[in-house]
Amino acid sequence: MKRAFLLLLILIGCELWTMDYGPWTKNGLWTMDHGLWTNPAFAQSKVYLRVGSQDEPKTLNPFKASDVWSWNVMGWFYESLYIREPISKKVIPWVAEGYPQFSGKAAIVKMKREITWDDGTPLTAWDVKFTADLIMDFKIPRYISDWEFIEKVEVVDDYTLKFTLKVGCTPLFQVGTLMSIIVQKKAWEKLVQQAKESKAPLRTLLDYQVKRPVSAGPFSFSEWVKGSYLKIVARKDYWAKGKEVAGRKTGPFYDGILYKLYGTTDTAILALRKGEIDFIYWPIEPGFVAELSKEEKITVTTSPDNGFFYLAFNLRKRPYNDLSFRKAFAYMVDKEFIVQRILQGYGEPAYTIVPPGNKFWYNPDIPKLGGGLPKDERIKKAKEVLKKAGYIWDRKGSLLLPSGKPLRSFNILTPPADYDPIRAMSGVLIAEWLKEIGIPALAKPTSFGTITQKVFTQQDFDLFILGWQLGIDPDYVRVFFHSRQAVPDGQNPMNYRNKAYDKLSDSSSEECDEEKRRKIIFKCQEIIMNDLPYIPLFFRDRVEAYNNQTFSGWFKDLGGISGSIIYLQPKIKPKPSIQHPASRLQLSLIWIFIILGIAGGYYVLRKRRKKIKDKK
Amino acid sequence: MGRVIPKSVRNRFGICFGFGSIWIWDFLWIYAKGVWVLKMNMYRYIGGRLLQIIFTLFLIIAIMFVIFRIMPGDPASLLIDPKMPPEAKASLRAQFGLDKPLLSQFLIYQKNIFRGEFGRSFYHGQPVFEIIMERLPNTILLFTTATILAWGLGFFLGKIIAWRRESKLELSLTFLGLLFYSIFIPWFGLIMIWVFSYKLGLFPLSGMTSAELWMRKEEISSLILTLDILHHLFLPLLVLTILSFAGAMLLTRSSMLETLKEDYILTARAIGFKEKVIRDKYAARNALLPVVTSLALSLSFSMGGGVLTETVFSWPGLGREIVTATLNYDYPLAQAAFMFLSALVLIANLIADVLYAYLDPRIKY
Numbered sequence: 001m002k003r004a005f006l007l008l009l010i011l012i013g014c015e016l017w018t019m020d021y022g023p024w025t026k027n028g029l030w031t032m033d034h035g036l037w038t039n040p041a042f043a044q045s046k047v048y049l050r051v052g053s054q055d056e057p058k059t060l061n062p063f064k065a066s067d068v069w070s071w072n073v074m075g076w077f078y079e080s081l082y083i084r085e086p087i088s089k090k091v092i093p094w095v096a097e098g099y100p101q102f103s104g105k106a107a108i109v110k111m112k113r114e115i116t117w118d119d120g121t122p123l124t125a126w127d128v129k130f131t132a133d134l135i136m137d138f139k140i141p142r143y144i145s146d147w148e149f150i151e152k153v154e155v156v157d158d159y160t161l162k163f164t165l166k167v168g169c170t171p172l173f174q175v176g177t178l179m180s181i182i183v184q185k186k187a188w189e190k191l192v193q194q195a196k197e198s199k200a201p202l203r204t205l206l207d208y209q210v211k212r213p214v215s216a217g218p219f220s221f222s223e224w225v226k227g228s229y230l231k232i233v234a235r236k237d238y239w240a241k242g243k244e245v246a247g248r249k250t251g252p253f254y255d256g257i258l259y260k261l262y263g264t265t266d267t268a269i270l271a272l273r274k275g276e277i278d279f280i281y282w283p284i285e286p287g288f289v290a291e292l293s294k295e296e297k298i299t300v301t302t303s304p305d306n307g308f309f310y311l312a313f314n315l316r317k318r319p320y321n322d323l324s325f326r327k328a329f330a331y332m333v334d335k336e337f338i339v340q341r342i343l344q345g346y347g348e349p350a351y352t353i354v355p356p357g358n359k360f361w362y363n364p365d366i367p368k369l370g371g372g373l374p375k376d377e378r379i380k381k382a383k384e385v386l387k388k389a390g391y392i393w394d395r396k397g398s399l400l401l402p403s404g405k406p407l408r409s410f411n412i413l414t415p416p417a418d419y420d421p422i423r424a425m426s427g428v429l430i431a432e433w434l435k436e437i438g439i440p441a442l443a444k445p446t447s448f449g450t451i452t453q454k455v456f457t458q459q460d461f462d463l464f465i466l467g468w469q470l471g472i473d474p475d476y477v478r479v480f481f482h483s484r485q486a487v488p489d490g491q492n493p494m495n496y497r498n499k500a501y502d503k504l505s506d507s508s509s510e511e512c513d514e515e516k517r518r519k520i521i522f523k524c525q526e527i528i529m530n531d532l533p534y535i536p537l538f539f540r541d542r543v544e545a546y547n548n549q550t551f552s553g554w555f556k557d558l559g560g561i562s563g564s565i566i567y568l569q570p571k572i573k574p575k576p577s578i579q580h581p582a583s584r585l586q587l588s589l590i591w592i593f594i595i596l597g598i599a600g601g602y603y604v605l606r607k608r609r610k611k612i613k614d615k616k
Numbered sequence: 617m618g619r620v621i622p623k624s625v626r627n628r629f630g631i632c633f634g635f636g637s638i639w640i641w642d643f644l645w646i647y648a649k650g651v652w653v654l655k656m657n658m659y660r661y662i663g664g665r666l667l668q669i670i671f672t673l674f675l676i677i678a679i680m681f682v683i684f685r686i687m688p689g690d691p692a693s694l695l696i697d698p699k700m701p702p703e704a705k706a707s708l709r710a711q712f713g714l715d716k717p718l719l720s721q722f723l724i725y726q727k728n729i730f731r732g733e734f735g736r737s738f739y740h741g742q743p744v745f746e747i748i749m750e751r752l753p754n755t756i757l758l759f760t761t762a763t764i765l766a767w768g769l770g771f772f773l774g775k776i777i778a779w780r781r782e783s784k785l786e787l788s789l790t791f792l793g794l795l796f797y798s799i800f801i802p803w804f805g806l807i808m809i810w811v812f813s814y815k816l817g818l819f820p821l822s823g824m825t826s827a828e829l830w831m832r833k834e835e836i837s838s839l840i841l842t843l844d845i846l847h848h849l850f851l852p853l854l855v856l857t858i859l860s861f862a863g864a865m866l867l868t869r870s871s872m873l874e875t876l877k878e879d880y881i882l883t884a885r886a887i888g889f890k891e892k893v894i895r896d897k898y899a900a901r902n903a904l905l906p907v908v909t910s911l912a913l914s915l916s917f918s919m920g921g922g923v924l925t926e927t928v929f930s931w932p933g934l935g936r937e938i939v940t941a942t943l944n945y946d947y948p949l950a951q952a953a954f955m956f957l958s959a960l961v962l963i964a965n966l967i968a969d970v971l972y973a974y975l976d977p978r979i980k981y
Contacts, residue, residue: 050827058739059740059741059742064741139707139708141708201711202707202708202711203711206741207741209742223831225827226750226932227751227754227824228823228825228932229827229831231827258828258831260823260827261822261823261932262821262822262823262930263926263927263936264927267822267928270809270813270821274814274821449687449943587817588818588819591818
């Protein structure tokens with residue numbers, strides 16, 4: 001019986017060894033596992049950019065999706081009238097032909113005629129009007145703020161649109177409305193009708209499952225095997241292919257993108273090192289840089305991230321409503337230390353609320369309060385400011401309010417260390433520094449949901465540390481500090497109220513002359529950094545890694561290198577670099593059979609020995 | 617279920633009570649047959665337990681509903697754009713039913729559950745049941761196989777170490793088992809990936825399928841695709857089995873040690889049976905009882921998957937989905953998933969009880 005089993009095992013092993021593996025037999029599975037580039041079969045046929053992704057899209061419905069994983073994929077399907085040029089960030093016509101022609105409150109936008117959807121139908125003004133009406137009728141949460149100053153959209157002819165604005169002129173029209181996505185009327189018409197007739201129209205629309213998105217962009221949706229990979233393929237008839245944008249020829253010059261799922265950064269990095277993927281589509285922690293830099297085939301890049309991290313005060317409470325107190329506080333926060341020690345140098349201390357990477361709107365002349373000062377100097381300056389405002393210290397060195405009352409201990413809410421170790425650690429450090437001038441502070445790591453609830457909804461907090469991911473347009477400078485936003489669920493939970501600021505920032509959203517608007521935004525940054533409702537802490541760098549052996553043409557941009565992947569050119573290698581006689585699958589099978597064989601052999605031998613022993 | 621009641625009787629009752637369908641009578645008939653004809657109390661016991669399960673499940677649903685609602689945070693925050701005007705925010709909340717008082721939200725939820733509607737995920741927009749059914753087979757494949765393997769191995773080793781008490785083998789296996797039992801899963805998983813997948817290249821790094829292979833699935837035989845899944849399954853299975861066999865091993869060991877003290881073992885020895893026969897047929901079979909019942913329970917817990925294991929091996933299972941749903945305030949998905957798991961645990965409890973009676977003839981209900 002046992003012999004028969006062993007024989008069977010050997011037979012199965014032989015069968016697997018010699019079995020026909022379809023197209024893989026000739027080149028061996030081994031080469032496939034080591035990447036498309038080492039596999040001649042792939043090199044000759046299809047060339048895919050293999051991207052490591054930490055999560056899958058949550059939905060393919062562009063009106064619903066709010067997560068970065070969905071937009072990493074869907075971003076390739078929807079074109080807009082205008083886009084931002086890479087690097088320079090200038091607004092350039094894309095689906096539109098030239099810039100809008102204004103006459104009074106109306107703006108005429110002409111469209112290119114050669115653009116088609118991937119089902120072959122042309123992209124026309126009717127699609128744009130349909131999308132606009134849909135967003136305005138349903139008040140789609142993600143987009144409505146970009147359309148609130150639009151009265152109506154009309155179609156003049158198939159390729160000409162007329163936008164009627166509620167206000168005279170606003171820069172947000174071009175950077176918001178005209179950069180909004182365009183969906184296909186044909187694909188959505190029926191569904192929109194059904195949604196309108198339903199009990200909860202918006203919910204019906206948002207819950208709609210898009211199985212196969214119709215694309216006007218460079219890639220078409222191809223296949224999604226949930227939990228494994230998602231494939232999009234390059235459109236051969238993409239209208240912008242070969243056109244020059246910012247001195248680079250627009251691609252795609254390869255056959256598609258393959259998004260592969262890796263649950264952790266560790267496995268994604270192993271996959272990159274092994275050549276299984278070409279690029280990791282999420283920032284990696286600085287801790288991995290030293291190890292990755294040793295690999296010749298991997299390039300690690302750092303680029304400025306378009307966002308900032310900050311500490312904010314509740315200005316409804318004493319003593320945070322006192323500017324002198326906030327100033328002394330700002331002196332005690334050693335941003336350089338945080339950047340050097342916690343961020344390991346991958347970042348920059350923040351002294352304003354516009355990231356320096358956003359070059360046009362960044363005000364470089366803001367004074368750096370306490371910047372580069374040693375600890376003793378900081379303490380000295382902070383104490384000076386406090387003394388001047390009437391604060392005193394008791395015998396134990398604890399700070400007393402000008403009224404003579406002791407200062408109540410307060411909490412700095414930070415996200416917990418498993419969510420963001422940098423912010424959690426910064427909170428602890430800041431609390432320690434404050435103790436040096438007798439201010440009793442305590443860093444309190446709190447779940448992200450609780451912080452947003454306490455800060456934005458209930459507005460019951462002392463201080464908190466959070467961050468913002470930003471757009472290029474600096475309208476957030478107005479929104480974050482406007483007194484209109486100092487309401488529950490508003491964006492100004494600090495309750496910062498400054499009439500002069502409201503007026504100035506409002507004028508920024510009405511100024512269409514970019515140079516003049518820039519001056520206003522500069523002034524706004526100055527006011528905020530004088531009044532200090534926020535203490536900006538740092539701008540984080542985005543560290544990314546890619547395989548430099550497979551594609552060329554990578555470039556850094558604000559927010560990373562992901563924007564450059566449309567311009568990439570594949571490097572075709574004439575000969576595969578790794579050749580192995582056996583496939584990995586075959587190799588594993590051999591191993592398993594060797595182990596089983598040894599175990600079986602041992603068992604049979606033991607049995608036999610025992611039998612002989614028993615007989616004796 | 618066959619129609620067991622004679623047609624004439626069925627028709628009379630059907631007409632008499634105005635029921636169009638007769639299924640209910642069939643059920644009652646079988647129930648009565650179980651209780652009355654066969655005089656077996658087991659059915660009554662199971663029936664009672666089923667009622668208990670339904671009641672417990674109701675309680676669980678209610679508690680979960682409350683727990684999710686007192687969790688700080690707002691489910692609408694995922695959809696709402698910070699710049700949205702307050703009226704638009706309010707109307708969005710209304711469309712998702714989040715503006716209604718908690719009690720009426722709860723009643724609506726209960727009503728829907730009894731109808732078998734679990735709603736749509738706030739986050740995916742997809743029906744919750746679909747999402748669970750997409751993920752559950754993957755979890756069952758990995759975790760249930762791993763549990764059965766771990767318990768099989770644990771039982772086998774447990775009976776050996778109990779038999780060879782105070783030997784070096786017992787000491788080393790207990791030490792190893794406890795060592796693996798207490799190791800941090802992600803760390804061990806990553807080390808295994810690094811050694812077997814990265815350095816030795818024996819297994820894939822992560823996931824359940826090879827994208828490059830499945831992309832061309834039309835050209836490739838299904839045997840290869842199955843082998844590909846098994847290839848991906850091997851390493852996580854190995855890790856899970858190594859990490860969890862100790863539980864069953866120690867349970868078998870202690871249960872076996874108890875059994876070995878019994879008189880019938882002494883009798884068997886006196887008769888002169890072979891050592892192996894006494895160990896496997898007399899001692900181990902009787903020691904199996906607590907092991908099997910606790911296996912039934914672990915199987916039901918294994919359906920929930922392991923968040924950490926699934927994350928490290930990028931295994932597309934239910935565990936990760938539950939955590940993401942909870943963190944994103946995706947009430948419908950999280951509640952349905954937890955309810956599903958609770959139901960499985962309750963049913964597994966019942967099966968364990970029934971198994972007890974089957975395995976141990978002394979126990980009667």
